[in-house]
Amino acid sequence: MVNLNVNIANLQLKNPVLTASGTFGYGEEFSDFIDLNRLGGFIVKGTTLNHREGNPYPRMAETPSGMLNAVGLQNKGVDYFIDNIYPRIKHLDTHVIVNVSGATIDDYVAVCEKLAPLDKINAIEVNISCPNVKQGGMAFGTTCSGAAEVTKAVRRAFPKTLIVKLSPNVTSIADIAKAVEAEGADSVSLINTLLGMAIDVERRRPYLSTVTGGLSGPAVRPVAVRMVWQTAHAVNIPVIGLGGIMNGRDALEFMMAGASAVEVGTANFIDPAITVKIIDEITEYCERHGISDINEIVGII
């Protein structure tokens, strides 16, 4: 019997497998394929203070071993989430973590204040790294002072587990992580998408309506693993790793690099049952290697 329980500060997860925001809807989209209760938790779509229509179509381009997206935080706003979606998912026996985005510090704080009273929401992930909207936080996420400023404000507004999601589009992600740790973040998750671009040369125009978009998928995994490894050596708070995880091996790679938990993102688009397969593969690996507690291998590199 392998112990897969991991802790992200006060948040106890039954296993280290979470889903990445924006790749798993509100969980319900996947309930035909998997038992959501098996997950360590799932992180719902980026939520903003007000309804957002997102960017115009086209929003997606396939790239080698990856994809670009430029959704632009389309969502119905935090009030709609609380009134219409939260009641449908609050009964689940798994953690529901809300990803929070904003254009201003006040926006972030307002969303956090609305989420804080919800019993089922024991953690939020604050997105300071969305590359797809002018005011999607990436401006905050690419400087230590900007990242610290957001963290400080939401820390006051949200007393439960606060995860800050970091941008990889920086010279030193470890420095950004240290800045948010200093302002009281309980955990950092990384990496958000790498800013990328693709051009349809036959039509001589960009594939995305926004020209640039966020690159995800296994293409970025080596960069993500490196950043997790650097960050885990730089901070004392738990790190959540993501970026191109397609199977149990990939999840274990992030954990060995220093991640206490992982988020599965783009892989959900290709295999909607991948999350539970990854949990099974992690278990099988631990059994095969005589590992009784998954925490033994966290950060062994």
Added chain:
Amino acid sequence: MVNLNVNIANLQLKNPVLTASGTFGYGEEFSDFIDLNRLGGFIVKGTTLNHREGNPYPRMAETPSGMLNAVGLQNKGVDYFIDNIYPRIKHLDTHVIVNVSGATIDDYVAVCEKLAPLDKINAIEVNISCPNVKQGGMAFGTTCSGAAEVTKAVRRAFPKTLIVKLSPNVTSIADIAKAVEAEGADSVSLINTLLGMAIDVERRRPYLSTVTGGLSGPAVRPVAVRMVWQTAHAVNIPVIGLGGIMNGRDALEFMMAGASAVEVGTANFIDPAITVKIIDEITEYCERHGISDINEIVGII
């Protein structure tokens, strides 16, 4: 008849296809497969002042649509190049560009001074972005001041075409490009490899002896295209684009994003004849689209 001539400052290329340093040896390794004289030019292996053994094996890991390397600038030093290799390749009817690396500014300058008198060497590419050696220049390449300092020094030492190769492991590559432009660089080439890492989870150790290494191949192309586009809009000197070019379409993508020429790298490992195929595919595209001069499509995005 399509005109494929492009200029990189004073350097006139018969076509925009160059090879990336460290992926094409000294050209000779590929002469069984292609007529080297068809190339716009080729950029030889990174050359340092003194002989370097490079990093210990293992130096390579395959990743999704890409590879990590950690060669660590293995080369026999600039004097060996001048005495033994240069005489063998100086007769070629194509540009031979030397990639220059160094641990200190003095090293860079010393190498440039030795190369400057060589008639066949009309351009150098100064590598301020090697991620695989502690003093491989990436420290210079990740700050505007460091990049400017190297550029200023080599500019004085090398009067012919000076290309500076930029690191993508930065928050704003356009700012670095502006800094080297201000110090007199004739061109910038980008991107060097993204710093990455991969772990052999069965053996619980990194695949590379150096833990981290440089990621190349089509996996990184969307990031490279985006950085070329950003840089081409920020500077007035010509930009040379590279990062995962596998075919003519990919080369055209970089040119539409703003590159006046391209370097083909990792693709040489998979198809040693790919460079001439890319030249042919660019020609075919131009004919099919009624483009009489390749320069017409440079930077049309």
Added chain:
Amino acid sequence: MKKFILDFEVVENRRLHDLYSLLILSPIGHDLPDIRPGQFVQVAVDNSKTTFLRRPISVNYVDKSDNMLWLLVRKAGDGTSALLQKSPGDTVNLVLPLGNYFKLPANCGKFLLAGGGVGVAPMLYWGKVLRENGFNPEFLLGARSAKDILELEEFEKIGPVHISTEDGSLGEKGLVTLNSALEQTWDMIYCCGPAPMMKAVANVAKKIGTECEVSLENMMACGLGACLCCVENTVKGNVCVCTEGPIFNTRELTW
């Protein structure tokens, strides 16, 4: 409708043309789930180095009694090319059924099912279902040339077929929108094909005062309403084609 991830065996790969194959698939160790006309499947491509995502493909035909699913695949890029290489006995993994579907009309009437190129695919199954429910659908098929008119004999088994080819090699010469069938009155026109063709048919429908439903094929990643990539701008704002579509009444669109 419950969705499944199922492995299918390729029973037949019928090459209709350089560019098109009819893949006849049967689920391995499983009954074919309920699938409605107009729905689509997401096909995993395991034999292409350059294909990362699944490929959304319209359901062409469903034969519950034989447990067979037909997919009409057009070679559009590396992913669909790899699907065209599949041989009998090979396995392909599908997520299905996805999207909304054509709804049976409340009253009898005259229904035209128009398809352009590979867009004829959903019309075969929809025609069959209409026919089984006592309706008498007619088809309007358009393509560049006679050889691009796909599955003609199958359509003819179900109802009258009007044809337009751009080169006049079969049926009327010219675009589908000029076909004389569109001079008749219809109670509903259903249309699937390239966007310019659907927009043109929608325009004709509007002129002749007929309702029109179209099947959109926006680029998509997940097909499940999670990634929000395949949105269409509608009168209700951006909605996912994969869940609120692919079938839209043109009144809902901002065309």
Added chain:
Amino acid sequence: MKKFILDFEVVENRRLHDLYSLLILSPIGHDLPDIRPGQFVQVAVDNSKTTFLRRPISVNYVDKSDNMLWLLVRKAGDGTSALLQKSPGDTVNLVLPLGNYFKLPANCGKFLLAGGGVGVAPMLYWGKVLRENGFNPEFLLGARSAKDILELEEFEKIGPVHISTEDGSLGEKGLVTLNSALEQTWDMIYCCGPAPMMKAVANVAKKIGTECEVSLENMMACGLGACLCCVENTVKGNVCVCTEGPIFNTRELTW
């Protein structure tokens, strides 16, 4: 030796075992280039989503008269698994011939060709060439179990075969290094197999005062001496296994 990039047709895929296939290939529209024993080829893998680079594979056998090249492929990961899926008529692209090669001895004498697992591959062609040149090579084949002793009947056509299996199911029980053949005196031992096996054989050779040549299989990208990834630390410093090897006299190595 001039190198080529050539398409080959798969003439036969002979499954020797769950893990091994013998691929018999013939160049399409081209004569087989000159290939020496011990050289290798770089095989493009076009049917695996997760394989990016070519795979270096030892030349197992060359039949110039039939224009056939044999490659013994062991399923080690996704790339080699995909090669094991190749069917007769399929095409594979090779870059060849690559690397240095075994040199014919100057004098006659006793030569032992030792192979472990898939490492037997180059020894078949090398044995054949030795034999054709008037030498009388003997073979030492080692594997886990009888079923892992590959191509035995081919080796027996060329010379005496000594066998070790770890489970004793064929030949002597135990590791190759304990095989009684190594108690004889030899003028040269040639060895290819897993690194621990080659190191052990090299040690035995040193003890019995015999020269030993080994074939290394360091991870490589290009196979052409361009990427500098496959280096082995030798008495001359780091050298590329793909150009200065794969064959090394163990005196050159820092083992």
